[in-house]
Amino acid sequence: MSDEPFDRAEFVTYFRDEADELLHRIDADVLRLEGTATSGSPSPEIVNSLFRALHTIKGNAAMLGFADVANLAHGLESLCDLLRTGKMELSALCVELLFTGRDYLTTLVAKAPSDAQPPPGYDAFLVRLGSIAAAELSGAQEPDPASGATAQQTQQSLALSGSGRRPTIRVDIERLDHLLNLVGELVVNRTRISDIASALAAALGDDPAGKTLVESVASLARTSAEIQEALMKVRMVPIGRVFERFPRLVRDIAKARGKEVTLRVDGAQTELDKTIVDQIGEPLMHLLRNCIDHGIEIPPVRESLGKARAGTIALCAYHAGNQVVVEMSDDGAGIDTERVLAQAIENGIVGRDERLSDEEIVQLIFRPGFSTADVVSDLSGRGVGMDVVHKAVGKLKGHFSVSSERGRGTRFEMKLPLTLAIIGALLVRVGKELYAIPLDSVVESQRIEIADVRTIQSCEVVTLRDTIVPLVRLAEFFDVPSPRDPEKAMVVIVSIASRQIGLIVDAFEGEQEIVIKPLSDVVGTVAGISGATILGSGAIALILDVHALAADAYRSGKIARVELAAVQT
Amino acid sequence: MGESVQVATFHVGSEEYGVDISQIQEIIRMVGITHVPRTPDFMEGVINLRGQLIPIVDLRTRFGMARIEPTKATRIIVTDVGTKRVGIIVDSASEVVRIPIESIEEPPEMIAGVGSDYLQGVGKVGERLIILLDLTTVVSAPLSARA
Known part of the structure; x- marks a missing residue:
């Protein structure tokens, strides 16, 4: 036994952080799998990625003694193993199992440190998973040698994935903020020292020491400015971290609404301050729900309008000067200005005699308490509408705007600062x-x-x-x-x-x-x-x-x- | 000898007060204070202490005494109250004394107009009475209305 105190809480935090990231990857992978489900055999690359993510979660959970997480991850991993060895066909059932399993995993990971009971249905799911895997296996004649080879392959692919990644380190954001504060202090003092150096140099007259002093202070000033800039960059993370969970969200909402929606994501690598990235998820999710609920039409309507059955939502992020622009556009029905106006008059937001241009009417959706949803769904249209998004973006010192064309779609645009600090x-x-x-x-x-x-x-x-x-x-x-x-x-x-x-x-x-x-x-x-x-x-x-x-x-x-x-x- | 506490003592008005030295970060001379509008009267404002913003509470105003112009003796005692760092303005800072626990008494109902809410006790050192302050209540705003 080591004498070092074992800070379990810290490990649990790391475990959860990493598991969260992996769960997003699992989501993305299962979605891609679902996309290839019709084309027959699954892509080995996706299944391997899925397998590795589950394997890592299983290992970490087992190390910390989270048996429920480890067992479930193991069950799902076995399922992936059947897929990659071709012992099981990629079916809709299989995709559903993976999705459901992933949801249980999320719940379990969130609860991990507590000894709370696993969520209802968990045990039954685990049994079902096991029996399906067993049924598939019994169909295959010689499981032992095959699975032995598989284990070997797994080790290989794990090693490969490890060597390609650049080493990273997780740091508590408070430590970074503290560093940033210290650097701020340095920068403040820099100005003062520059002034003192110039005064001294002037007093020294022709003495070369004065010139040297001014020069070295100037170099010090440059370095401290660079440190400040470098530190700011450390806080930057790709916005893709937020985007990762959207494909799944879109799939689920679209399914629930009986709509078909394709999500196109672009510019996921665009970097922003961590604080902004952390806070932009909710507003974007709200927008996505709105696009699906109010924007995209149901397939028969779309077909009758000569549009593709599946609607498209395009989400993209890019740099523009010292701002980051996040755009979300759909090819749906657009904002019904007549209905918005009627609703606004009914809610008393606009007077009966006021004349507003279409553009002004569209802006009304940002007003508090505004909603035009015919059917109040459980996802959006509860009267908390665009004003929430508008406020959230305002809080981040950003600008939020909307433009819309009847029958062609709606386009939301967020302009966000690179950093809040x-x-x-x-x-x-x-x-x-x-x-x-x-x-x-x-x-x-x-x-x-x-x-x-x-x-x-x-x-x-x-x-x-x-x-x-x-x-x-x-x-x-x-x-x-x-x-x-x-x-x-x-x-x-x-x-x-x-x-x-x-x-x-x-x-x-x-x-x-x-x-x-x-x-x-x-x-x-x-x-x-x-x-x-x-x-x-x-x-x-x-x-x-x-x-x-x-x-x-x-x-x-x-x-x-x-x-x-x-x-x- | 039984247990004792070490307190830093200072004057506000005619009374001598004390704060546990473990709560004291440093004692500085009076500096320019940036007033923050729309805050309670006793909230003097904020100062820049080596790049850190420190809120400053005026103890005189906090205790309902008349405000006076700072003198050469005026000090700001920078304290750590829980996780917060707060500066308090005092008329003058004196010394660090050791007070035996047994000579600390429960606070009386009222001392020189200071509500007993602010007080932890009164320590006796020879002839001196040192009022031990509860900084947590001193810096929390809602009490100001009472007196």
Whole structure:
């Protein structure tokens, strides 16, 4: 026995992480198998991949003493073995067994550390699996030598798969964040040291030591910037991790709805910050359900329209500048603008006399509580609709848009930042403090004359290029003292959803890349502030959350409601 | 000698307070504090301590005393409360003393306007009475309404 303490909890975490990844792969493999089921014999490559994944789960589970997981993985592995040795034909039954087994595995893995009972039906399934395998085996005459050869082959293929993979290491994300914090500190000090070095060099005059000092400090600065960048890259993971579970999801929903849907995935290798990848899964899943539920028509309808029986959903991700675009489009019915409008009027979202363009009508689906589903299904159409996706993407500092063509399909587009940790921001001064406004919501900043400011419902507004822009004085909103210029005002125009509002500040202080730090929960949550950042000078700037700020201002009546008011001159 | 606790002592108003030294990270001079709007009065704001954002609580305001301008003696005591790091502003920091457990008494109902919720006990060292603070309640917001 070793004297080293055995940290079981840590192993269990690793086991679960790895098992989750493998389960996704199993999903993908079984789906591919299902695709080849009609063509007769299964592709050995897929079956081998499946076999290896199950084998790894079995081994790890056995090591940690998770007997249920190990037994089930073993049963499924045996099934794969029959497939790859040609002792069993790839049938629909076989695919279903694999899918069901995989579902049990997922449940078991999630429960793994606890001693909870296996899920209902598990034992029966295991018995069924065993009996089917046994029945197939008894059909084959000489099981022993054949399976011996199989085991050998397995070892070979396992060894092969191991040598092709680049070594990786799993790291707790908190450790990475800590490193990132330290590097942030380094970068902050870098600026200060550069200043000191320049001052010293100037004081030293012609002494070459001064020049050397400045040069080495500059090289230090470069290196620390590179470290920061490299660390940011460490946090990047391919978005494909999220996409992996979708083929199965699409298959299941489509089946339940009696529809035929093909999912095309592109750009799975596109990399994004881990935090974003972790949070984008839910919204995308919601969109997928929507596309299948509301977009894709049932096969007979599609055929009568001259479309292919199976609808297609295309999911793709790609880089565009310092953003990642995730697109999801379907070739379904498109958004029925008449129905959306009727529903919006019924829900009181839109007035009866309002005239909206088709484009504006499509945007209505982002409003809270909006749903046009004729049949309330158990998957989507529960009144929690696109607004949830819209909010989730907004929270990730992204943009979400939709376009649709009747009878041709709908296209959703998410534009996401590469990373959440560093953002571009416009710095402004309000009272004594500095505030950082994320650039992704800034439209423009300009000086306006107080003479141009008018009031609607006793709230200030200004007309810019024929649009009425409601104004919020940040000093008043935050209740901080600030001098009020009687003649002019500095305004930052920000866009919130499709609206624009103007934030009155005391001064503009330039743009900067900032590292977002959360405010301690000792401070509590402050409406309108999402965090803080430490600037190169060591000063602190508070980061504005313009969405929360606008929501709070509207709620408390501190801002004019002019969104649908006509322009008055 | 029985068991004892080591506390760092400091003054706020006319009273002397103490906090278990294991909770104290460091004691620094007063620095510029960035005020965070729309927070309770006693929440002074945040400071940058070597790249880390530390929230700062003003003990005077927390105890319902009048706010005073910082002096040369004003200190920020950076403490670890559970997993959170919080700085508290005190009028002056004095020393580290050892208080025997048996000379620590239950807190009286009210001491100099400070609600007994904040107190863990009162320690006697010679003639001195040292009020032992319960930092967890000091830094948690909802209590502020009571007094």
